[in-house]
Amino acid sequence: MTDAQRAQSARRDAASSAPALREEGAAIIAGAAGFVLTALVAVPSFWGQTLPIAGPGSVSQFAAIAAGVVAIIAYPVGRLWRREGLTPFDSRAPGVPRSRTSAADVFDTVVIAFAHGVIALLLWIVLGAVLADAFQGASVYALAAVVLAAAVAGVTAYAVFLSGAGMDILRLSTVLAVFAVVGILAAMLSAPDPDWWRLHLSALGMTSSVSSLTFNLTLIVTGVIVTAIARYATDLRDVDDPRRRRGLVRVRVCLLLIGVLLAGVGVFPLSVSQLLHNVSAVGMVLVFALLVFWVPAALPQAPPAFFVLGYVFFATIVGVLVFFAIGYYVLTAAELVAGVLVFSWLIVYLRVSGAAQVGRATAA
Template identity: 70%
Template structure:
């Protein structure tokens, strides 16, 4: 009987694995059908213009976005960005059809997966090209390699989509930002960009600037979209709980939601307005994001009282770190690049930790208010 229970628990995961294999197989066939006539009779470079790496990056980016949407549709939950918590399955807009916001969030997260695949394969092809200098790939091998790369991408992204939740999405956001910024750094036309400031990565008309600005814009949109889920008052505070502390917690959650949305908008603004386009809007976006983060650090205790104490201490330490870095910059001890880099890492790190803590709180059993006769019933 025990083995039957284990098999029952594993069945959904096995079904998802089977569907992911089918998605990977479809991506393999599609990539092969496109690559064979395109590569026919040619020898391709590993990286660079018209190379194998460029084809794989573009094809995998498109396939990753499609695979994510396919995975969400396969779960039969509609085009929602990730699994709805069990407690919310009968509440609000999650019970019926997906809302326009759900569809928008799903598209944004699918786009993030696509960009991760695009930039990831570009970076990998550059590394391989450096390891196999002056090597070329014959068309049959190139087509096979491209098909395998696309199949692997579809398989991984499909499983990511099926199992997506708030905690897993925080990892996707972290990977997305890291891959995007590193790609911009490695492809910067000026190797001494760091002597100016971090924003110098977005000031040229190169692929590096496109990667940098696009990463900030999409990351900002993702943070804005996530604010609604990371501060869902229905999940973190029982709707029927009318105690004063519950009302204060709901009000604090709304404040944190507004602040997170503002952080996302300002982050996107940093990418939308490069320093050479509008110094005022760029600086207002960057400084406003740090100031808003500083407010959230002190608001979050009332919004998420069930979080561990170490999370609140972490926020205070991060806030103190930014203050110290700004003082170092003012006195000339640190250059602007270091100050911006540390501040950016601190803000993103805290956001990712907050998403994970909020996701853990959402998934935890919630204490319902005791009313009526049950309130007077002794435990024993």
């Protein structure tokens, strides 16, 4: 390679790495801002006190709340830094001019930002509980508490800013999975009745405790996120084949219905309306059955293993329901298996759909 070729290659490498480096620099500034703002609030709050690691009035509780607030702010800042407006991510096809940010875009962005905030809140609370068990009887002095809380907020702001700046449908599927898992596990671990599982999964949302609030809120926000990304996961642009277009429309309607019904399970716990709760839960399984058999027409370029996976999941759900009907499984086990399989398939579909969109964009 000649000197001119090496120089040209170096310029190309520098040009390709410049946006990523600027993004990292902006994320560091966002993290520093989160650190400073949290420290300014923590100093008067902690001054002259000795705080426990976990529990009410603890360092981890303050840090988790601060991290949740910072995450909700950092996500839209990351979106705006990319100059894409308050959109969940840039879903334009190559060469298509940017359209005006719609109300739906803003709503979707707010919901995803809220999901980041809840994830940060719950993760830091859980980590605080683990550290409290590791350092039993220990307490934290004011200065150390300020630094720890500010560091937690700074790290959260840095990570969430990068998540917002680089958000796409593949990353959004991961956020959706983490949010649902963390929320449901937090509700299970904090349930006031340790024998809730003897009834059914919906028993988590029947009381007036924080556990029930966490459970129902997780279902509602997860359902809203599913409805929000339905239009991005079924992109109709540049689709000329009538059969595939009809398939995409059917899949979009199914995703919207699953999101609405999932949110309905949280909006109508059994203690509020048994009829609406059961209609939402059963309806979600029925819509999933249609979705599995309609998706091949909407996404013909997907690998065959994806379609086989859907059929296997559907057959497994039917088998679990049969086991429950004959008394072999308790209702909680049937609900958990069916819920995990439906949600896992949705995550895989979002990733396959996102990979297909990336492939089309690369080809274009």
